[in-house]
Amino acid sequence: MSEKKPTKQRLLASAVELMATHGSIEAVSLRAVAGAAGVSPTAVYRHFADRDALIIEALEWAWLEFDRALNEASEGTADPHERLRHQGHAYIDVALARTGVYTVLFGHRDAAAGTQTSVGLEVFGNMVTLVGEVLEATGDDRQRFDVATHLFTSIHGIAHLRSVLPTFPWPPLDQQLDELLLQLRLVPPA
Amino acid sequence: MSEKKPTKQRLLASAVELMATHGSIEAVSLRAVAGAAGVSPTAVYRHFADRDALIIEALEWAWLEFDRALNEASEGTADPHERLRHQGHAYIDVALARTGVYTVLFGHRDAAAGTQTSVGLEVFGNMVTLVGEVLEATGDDRQRFDVATHLFTSIHGIAHLRSVLPTFPWPPLDQQLDELLLQLRLVPPA
DNA sequence: TGTACATCAGTGAACGCGCGTTCACTGATGTAC
């Protein structure tokens, strides 16, 4: 039934799973990853130079998963406004479904800066593109980068604070997101 | 010249300093705190039950520092709109001046939840009160709690993302904050 | 097709390290009479 995946992939998946469970990079010890993947600690060195290399690849993997989830969310949709709505929803849904991973990805400076050059900013890049399409569709002449930055900041605030304070009496997510898009004038004209 | 402070205070101050420097709770080891305070590791047990108790008190101390900085920022100001502007600025300034502490305070679920009941939410409580004064001053009948929640989410997004991605080409902080207050209609009517 | 050898993913034992915590102790300060 279940395909036996290559060890390297099992190691990376286990590392991301540990991030999801414990919400911290420190919990992703080489020995814990090896144990979760059903392999001895020394075997890790057949696939990664050291623990740092393992962590870095695991973070990239997590970014890719995040990016893929966003893209999938708007896959069959043509209208830019709807695509943005779907991706916005997906952004927060994924963050809340795996708060551990999300808080690690945006956890501290080092974590974010390490992968910033590669996949991390790809998520933001896609956001810029999508916002650009929306602006173009409505003849809005604002700078796509500025509007996307604002959107990024706001949606991160919603997602991160909900991750960290899950017991706070938050307003309904739909309402919060719709209000945000309305304020940013990223909604089809009435 | 320099007053010799009690050991307990030096321990707490050292713990917060370690948070500021390393931006993580794991770096605040009992031995590191003791060393920074110029005392042997075992001496810590004269003032705290164990490492957990030390960490919890250090987090409370950090929250209090944060709260005090916000209040000080609006101290001599009477007009509610100006008070809110000043505190908003101070919020982001403090977060950026000590990103390590800020990211620890809002770092992961456990950190936030542990002190949530005590000082952490006091910061938000003050925000609710201040927003209430502003709404009252302009005869605005929106719910102060809802507006404050929105403000809290947005300002956290700005502060946290700037902390984590300091090299991103952010817009000027003044502009970003003024735009936010304008969008939330927390600005004196023209 | 068979044989010799290289490659490669895995193993277990061992290392030194920093950690939280315990223990028995020391020496100064405070208190009772």
Place this chain on the structure above:
DNA sequence: TGTACATCAGTGAACGCGCGTTCACTGATGTAC
């Protein structure tokens, strides 16, 4: 004012633990001729 004792903040040695990393190894798979 002196003396006896309790209190209390500090010490250093020692513990067991999980960590990252190294080492010499094993056994299976691939390759050359």
